[in-house]
Amino acid sequence: MIRGLYTAAAGMVTEQRRHDTATQNIANLNTTGYKQVESISHSFPNVLISAMQGGIVKPIGRMNTGVFAEQSMSKFLQGDLVESGKSTDFALSADLRLADPTTGANLPFDASGKYISDQGEIIYQPQAFFTVQDNDGNTLYTRNGGFTVTPAGELLSSGGYKVLGADGRPVVLNGTVDNLKVDEKGNLLDATGAPTGVRLGISIVTRPENLVRDGNGVFHAEDAQAAGIRYAAAGDNMQVRQGYIEGSNVDVTQVTVDLNAAYRAYEANQKVIQFYDSSLQKAVNDVGRV
Incomplete structure (x- = not known):
């Protein structure tokens, strides 16, 4: 459960950066010679999950631990x-x-x-x-x-x-x-x-x-x-x-789509965190009381 909480939090941070990048592009629509910026996201390194039973370790498989916005790349296309x-x-x-x-x-x-x-x-x-x-x-x-x-x-x-x-x-x-x-x-x-x-x-x-x-x-x-x-x-x-x-080479249509997609993905990760928070609260209060 805690792993899922951190994965959702990493997704929120990444989408926040994507949102900021799209906002920066929109703010520079009329900036002379401006080159559009694109946020590049990558996954964290995978980890190997194993189960131990009776002193015997059985590999389960690999699990991804989240995503992060690794870098911002400039798009060097010719502007008008x-x-x-x-x-x-x-x-x-x-x-x-x-x-x-x-x-x-x-x-x-x-x-x-x-x-x-x-x-x-x-x-x-x-x-x-x-x-x-x-x-x-x-x-x-x-x-x-x-x-x-x-x-x-x-x-x-x-x-x-x-x-x-x-x-x-x-x-x-x-x-x-x-x-x-x-x-x-x-x-x-x-x-x-x-x-x-x-x-x-x-x-x-x-x-x-x-x-x-x-x-x-x-x-x-x-x-x-x-x-x-x-x-x-x-x-x-x-x-x-x-x-x-x-002129600026910002693609207004694409940037607007990216802005909305980042916002929706941020909301989705936020709801996942709220779900985990509710589950942990029940585990501490209700299960503990039993």
Whole structure:
């Protein structure tokens, strides 16, 4: 009975986290460059149940001890591009591919941006990010291209981070904001349309599942090599769209369903706990009195 009580309690905690995740997604429906979060649940390790009778142990079988929300995964799908008309607004449009190491053919990623190999390995589609830097010199990654320009000409992200160029240094504009022109590869152009030699630092993250969400629309990589981070190359199927911003990729319908499902599952586990509580009360009071 006590095992069932703990299992139901673990279910309540898990559903509370699922509910909080869905609420977070709904709250960021209109956040530029926001990536939907999904709560991943796993079971606790199974335990082996045995019965002892007359000094002889007889195995009964395995029993699961509950569920827990192990982690939150970001869904790095392309959000809708919205035209803003501002010269300092940028959006990334990318459809990056990854070759199968065995056959050399491009992996067929599904609509959710992942591929499951014959061995059961999950491989996520590479993603492109703007590269920014905080005041401590840490490199961060974002899809929010709503930039601003300081009086000194520094290009800053909406969170106040310095936008880095392909050379790893902060981008500083030489001309006025009105004359800011950027081509599809991220090259800054002069008044005649010629490249200035400065290019936005667009990072390609080969394994985006290794990125850690920091808030303020930015991510960081604890191990850049494990995440397979590099700057964009000429052959990458990626474009910079000036005068556009990327909207949130939250699926409103799916998130609403998840929210209601989490609420109902939480209620179900709550009723189970109430049942166990009532049973224990009878065992202590009524059976004890007999």
